Amino acid sequence: MKSVFVYCEVENHKVAEISQELLSTGKKLATKLGAPLEAMVFGSQLGGIEGQISQYGVDKIFVADDKRLEPYRTLPHSAIATDVLKQEEPQIVLFGATSVGRDLAPRLASALNCGLTADTTILDIGDHFVKKEKKEYKDLLYAIRPAFGGSIMANIINWDQHPQMATVREGVMKKEIFDENYKSEIVEVDVNSIVSDEDFVVKIIERHIEESDVNLKEAPIIVAGGYGVGSRENFEHLEELADLLGGEVGGSRAAVDAGFIDHNRQIGQTGTTVRPKLYIAAGISGAIQHTAGMQDASMIISINSDPEAPINSLADFVIQGDLGVVIPKMIKFYKANAK
Amino acid sequence: MRPLKIVVLIKQVPDTRNVGPDAMKPDGTVNRGKLDTVFNPDDLHALELALNLKDRIPGTEVTVMTMGPRRAADIIRDSLYRGADNGIMISDKRFGGADTLATSYTLVRAIQKLPSYDIIMGGRQAIDGDTAQVGPQCAEKLGVPQVTYVEEIISITNDEVIAKRRLSKGVETVSSPLPCLMTVHGASPACRSKEAKRVMQYKYARTNSEIRKNDEFVKALHSKRPYLTIPEWGVEDIDADVTKIGLSGSPTKVKSVESIVLTANEAKVLSDSDLDIENMIKELIDHHIIG
Numbered sequence: 001m002k003s004v005f006v007y008c009e010v011e012n013h014k015v016a017e018i019s020q021e022l023l024s025t026g027k028k029l030a031t032k033l034g035a036p037l038e039a040m041v042f043g044s045q046l047g048g049i050e051g052q053i054s055q056y057g058v059d060k061i062f063v064a065d066d067k068r069l070e071p072y073r074t075l076p077h078s079a080i081a082t083d084v085l086k087q088e089e090p091q092i093v094l095f096g097a098t099s100v101g102r103d104l105a106p107r108l109a110s111a112l113n114c115g116l117t118a119d120t121t122i123l124d125i126g127d128h129f130v131k132k133e134k135k136e137y138k139d140l141l142y143a144i145r146p147a148f149g150g151s152i153m154a155n156i157i158n159w160d161q162h163p164q165m166a167t168v169r170e171g172v173m174k175k176e177i178f179d180e181n182y183k184s185e186i187v188e189v190d191v192n193s194i195v196s197d198e199d200f201v202v203k204i205i206e207r208h209i210e211e212s213d214v215n216l217k218e219a220p221i222i223v224a225g226g227y228g229v230g231s232r233e234n235f236e237h238l239e240e241l242a243d244l245l246g247g248e249v250g251g252s253r254a255a256v257d258a259g260f261i262d263h264n265r266q267i268g269q270t271g272t273t274v275r276p277k278l279y280i281a282a283g284i285s286g287a288i289q290h291t292a293g294m295q296d297a298s299m300i301i302s303i304n305s306d307p308e309a310p311i312n313s314l315a316d317f318v319i320q321g322d323l324g325v326v327i328p329k330m331i332k333f334y335k336a337n338a339k
Numbered sequence: 340m341r342p343l344k345i346v347v348l349i350k351q352v353p354d355t356r357n358v359g360p361d362a363m364k365p366d367g368t369v370n371r372g373k374l375d376t377v378f379n380p381d382d383l384h385a386l387e388l389a390l391n392l393k394d395r396i397p398g399t400e401v402t403v404m405t406m407g408p409r410r411a412a413d414i415i416r417d418s419l420y421r422g423a424d425n426g427i428m429i430s431d432k433r434f435g436g437a438d439t440l441a442t443s444y445t446l447v448r449a450i451q452k453l454p455s456y457d458i459i460m461g462g463r464q465a466i467d468g469d470t471a472q473v474g475p476q477c478a479e480k481l482g483v484p485q486v487t488y489v490e491e492i493i494s495i496t497n498d499e500v501i502a503k504r505r506l507s508k509g510v511e512t513v514s515s516p517l518p519c520l521m522t523v524h525g526a527s528p529a530c531r532s533k534e535a536k537r538v539m540q541y542k543y544a545r546t547n548s549e550i551r552k553n554d555e556f557v558k559a560l561h562s563k564r565p566y567l568t569i570p571e572w573g574v575e576d577i578d579a580d581v582t583k584i585g586l587s588g589s590p591t592k593v594k595s596v597e598s599i600v601l602t603a604n605e606a607k608v609l610s611d612s613d614l615d616i617e618n619m620i621k622e623l624i625d626h627h628i629i630g
Contacts, residue, residue, distance in 0.1 A: 071511075074475075074485055099506040103487045106472035110443060110479035115590030118470035121627060128594060142594070146627060147468065148355055153597045153627060161590035172630075202484045202515045205501065209509035217526075218507065221629065245629050278628050299628055301619075302606075312606060317619055321611025333617040338630040 002091035003060075004030040005163070007081060008041040008053060009100050011071070011209075015041070015052045018096035021173040023056035025123055026094055032125045033139055035091065036060065040084050042077055042189075044070035050186055057178030064189035068200060071207060072100050075199040078107045083194045085112060090163050092141050094123075097167040105167050115158035116165040117143035121172045128157050141166065171246030174338070216265065220277045221247030224267055224294070227254035228283020228304065229323060235260050237327045238282055244334060250274070252290045268293035283323050286311025303327070341497055342398030345389045346453065348446060348461035348473070349382040349403050349418065351411040355466050378414045381462025383530040385523035388492060389460050390422045390531060396495070400424045402453070406434060406445055412546045415569055419541040420533035428546045431573035436586030439468075443476035445584050448577040450481065458500070459520040463488055474522035484515045488524045546571040 006026045008019040023039060030037040036059040041049055046065040053061055062084050069076055081104065085093065093108075095101035097119045109116035122144035129136045141164040143156045158164045216222065223242040225235055235249065242249045251261035253268055267274055268290040279297035284290060286302075286309055294300075295314055302315035303326050312318045319326050353374040386403065393399040403418040405411050406429040415426030429449050437445065450459065459481070464471035471487075478485035490505040493512065504511045505524040543560050545553060546569045550561055561568050574581060582588060609615040624630040 074487075078479075099488065099508075102471050103475060103485070106439065106470075106475035107479045107485065109440060109472070110476040113440070113590075115438065115440065116472060117591055118468070118472055143591075147596075148353075155594040155596070156591050157594045158590045158592065202486070202513055204511060204513050206512040207509070208511075209506070215507065278623070299623075307608075315606045317609060318606045319609045319611060319616070319619075325611045326616065329611070329613065329616045330620060333613075333620040334624075334629070337617070337621055337624055339624065 002089060003036045003038045004033065005085065005088065005090040005093040006037070006039045007093065007095045007101065007104070008039050009072070009096060009098065010041055010043040010046065010049065013045065013049065015049065016096065017175070018098055018168070018170045020056065020175045022094045022096060022168055023053065023058060024176040025168070025173040027057040027178050029092060029123060029125055029141070033091070038062070038088060038090065040081060042069045042080055050184055054182045054184040055177045055180050057182050058184045060185045060187060062187045062189055064191050066191040069191070071204060073200070073202055073204065074103055074107060075202060076195050077104055078111065079195050079199050080189060080191065081108055082111045084189065085163065093163045093165045095165070095167045097169045101167045105165060109165055112163065114161045114163055114165060116167070117145060117156040118167050120145040120166045120168050123166065123168065128159055130159060140164065216248050216250055216267065216272045216274050219248035219274070221245045222250050222267070222274055222276045223247055223280045223282065224250040224252065224284060225255050225261065225282045226252040226284030227258055228285070229255060229260055232260050234323070241280070241327055241331055244331060247276070252284050281311050281315070282327065284311055285309045286314065340396050340495070342400065343392060343396055343457040344455050345392060345399065345401050345458045345460060346450060346456050347382070347386050347389045347401060347403045347418070347423070348459065348477070349386065349405045349414055350379045350465050351376050351405065351407050351414045352379045352465050352467040376410070378417055379462055379465045381464055381523060381525050384525055384527045385460040385462050386418055386421065386423065387528055387530040388489065388523050392492065392495065393422065402427060404429065404446065404449060406430070406442060409546065409548055412549060412569060416541060416544050417533070419544055420538045421531055422534065422537065426569045428569050428571040429577070430571055433574050433581060433585050436589065437584060438589035438591045439470055439472035439476055440590060441584050441588035443473050443480055444588060445577070445579060446473070447477050447480040448579045449572055450477070452572070452577055457517045459518070461522055463522045463524050471522065474520060478520035481520065484519045485522070486513060486515050486519055487522045489521045490524050490527045541567065543567050544569055
């Protein structure tokens, strides 16, 4: 039976969150297919890395350990992944929709001449009847993703040019350990037999990676607080909600001026202009200077004790109530209902 | 520094960022016909980066290339007004329905018709599909390195470029030999405006199929000023294998589409009760807004 394969991202000896999410989802797909789950991980000083991967129910792990493989560069990773995938011929290959996955996966799809669906949020297995061939294709990957500015969900399939590949959005799939004692077969990749000097022509001169880097512009979900939040401590609840939803925390100018939140998170005319999929405005009255920076959000939820707050006129949902009550309830009910 | 040959890949896209009330059908789904078309925003950033290199290195030539329906010639003219030297239109009904793999094959066949190139540029992604795949797929087919998410070109010599990349959690500075392919991030400088002088110069720039529909004045102008004619290439012009283009060259197919109903109505007013908040959270999850 052909396998489900996951490309794992690793930095500083740690398997990325998104890769753990993919392994969990990959296991579910593999179980439905009755197929093995395989993973590949490329980096430097990876001794013992399988300890972080096996537990997701991975049957076989390809490890390429070489100091030239970290940090990630396109050409060597692509050369090794192509080699492994040609050898294993999996049915499905998954990547994170990250800076790395979105750089690597299309290069591989071109090299393998196969289909790739970007930025999926739902993965499933199903059949498809091709009218032209009068033939039913069984057990295909359903790669489902928002498209057209989020106004439609499209189910993308690929029945004739395998593997079927997809990148998956971060923070959408749930991380679930399958079996802490699961044993994987480890395959050490002979890096030198695959890569050549040509694969290292692109050189990294400088690199600054900050885990805490604020990226409001790219955030699909923003939880923003205003003066009404009341204190820096209360902002921590907003942070908890934002983290849970895979979003970022922002603030109005009044909240920044009051010192509740850092300046680099300010949204509005004098801060950042954002267009997230969902904007949650907590204790923000909605002065023009703020709304100018967020009115293009696809959906807006306003939480305010003042029913007359100007921001309510922009909102899709208005929750009248106390933030101290509403935010913890949103966290609770999200945890209870998230799939 | 020798002059460079730069090709900028551009795309005309529906303006998915401005889905206004008139672009919605009564059932709340998007009416594509009512959406304006625009120059893909990231591609304008790529054009600016190319024009900036032209400012820095005398003699550099910037060629824009687009694959699309005939009306996409609008963005070629727009590019000429802003400072591009040439434009190439790749248009043929048989290219229609292409996914990113078939699109990259087609673009690469066209790029290979050019006498030479040093840098291929394009926007990081297009707002209609947000895939960010065509750039890397072209780079693989051309056999050149790719530098994705470029925010700034720090320096360039005869055979090497140093660029700053914008990653989701930071920045990275890399050097790459030429030729290479770059995809340009929206964090790079915005594109310069149209120049009045260039608008005058190029306002009658037309593709061959447009010329045929125009009057004698335009036809005469084109025989006098050949630079106004935008080359238009079809399947035979780029020697494309018909099994690798359009719908038949596309491994990915859309099985089904589910419309997300957009709420243009009045806000729903909720209390802070458990019931109200749980129902709202469930609705957001069901509509794929969260979770």
